[in-house]
Amino acid sequence: MPDYSARLEKALEITADAAAVSLSFFRNDPESEIKADQSPVTLADKATEQSLRDSLQDHFPGEAIFGEEFGRTGEGAAMWIIDPIDGTRSFIAGLPLFGMLLGYLEDAHPKLGVIRMPALGEAYAGGEGLPASCNGTPIRTRACRSLDDARLFVNEGDKLAISEADVFQRLVRAGNLRRLGADCYPHALVARGLADAVVDYDLQPYDYLPVSAVVTAAGGIMTDWQGNPLSMTSDGRTVTAATPELHAELLDLLNRP
Template identity: 70%
Template sequence: MTNPTNQQRLTAAISITELAAQIAQRHFRRAPDIEIKQDLSPVTVADKETEEAIRAGLAEHFPGEAVFGEEFGRDGDAETTWIIDPIDGTRSFIGGVPLYGMLLGYLEAGRPTLGVIRMPAIGEVYAGGTGLQATCNGAPIHVSRCKSLAEASLFINEGDKLAIREPAVFARLVEAGRLRRMGADCHPHALVAAGTMDAVVDYDLQPYDYLPVSAVVEAAGGVMTDWQGKALGLNSDGRTLTAATPELHAELMELVNARS
């Protein structure tokens, strides 16, 4: 494909992840062999085969373009590249929890210009990008209009890590909002993009976890930054805030950065 538009890239990304999802689902709830990586996170044959399938699809549609994947690392320029998380939520996948995801995004100058959040086990695919309408299964989606944390439905992702490493922040979060749920991985962010939840506080993420997601959230009209309000990039510290509106985002940022 010569000089593809952002829409052409997004259409191809949706198609590539659709085929790759079939590989992930073939392994789901089949007790795959588990390896432990150097960072102590688990990886399965499903992670590897799924990333290989996505890379093959990208090579077919966009030959020679750079790729950065969780399982097989970087191939080419790190700033203008496709970025892959083949199974976002490997622990959920291993446990048979159907809320594991698949993430694919494209970066230009280190910033995401499109993203796909596919949920293979529940049949949902969220997509969006710069100048493009955010969608779920092809239907337009938009964030909620919630502007107040007191009225917000809030996801606290990676709550176990927060409770241990950021106990004061965790203590404030579990008392915040109108409704709170503990979560993990990409689906809570997708629900903010779809307008059914209002915010997510997340922690200890890698670029392939948050960059494709941020493209979808922003296309849906939401805000996603680090805890300091800075735009997300390859070198962000892995702590993220996702909110439906700037006003809600500002309240969340004040909460997580409050002095204990």
């Protein structure tokens, strides 16, 4: 098995440098505009992604890069995938729960990922054959095997309530403890063993592929709503769970007629 430890160490360094860029804009009321998909983008998103791209090109010349703001550059089986500010709405509102996502893929399969929370000073990392960590300390999912005992996050609840109303109603009655959330941080909390599951909706590959590498390294599972492995062509509906038993129970809940 290839050793991705050096790549992961460099990815942590690169995201730490880029975090300083995003924080320089945070709570300074950055200008924003609405993209074609109706999501907001700020100068901070663009500047942060450019910082990440520049560093990746310096340290990994010739490897492809796919980012939310500037699309894909380069070709080949090795590709870095970027979400410079995961949670731009939180960023605009001054909420410190926005993240930064960086993943490395080979043949479109995630091999390592970093979830950095710039305003919280937390960096979650993990990869194939590597342990998951938070700020260098090993982390692991909880051994929660029953939805009745689970700490469940329902992400993008406003979208789910409109587009998947029946599913939303089942989710807000499930679990032992429920929170409505958004973006990458609830998934990081599953990897850390503080939450047990996240149901998410309307994501893009740069939202879920870096996260899935961290969750998997921590002993968890992250798939689409049918239980299929996540890929560049997944439909954006994901489920993260601490254990196989909990994952199976959530899939059953999501797919009831």
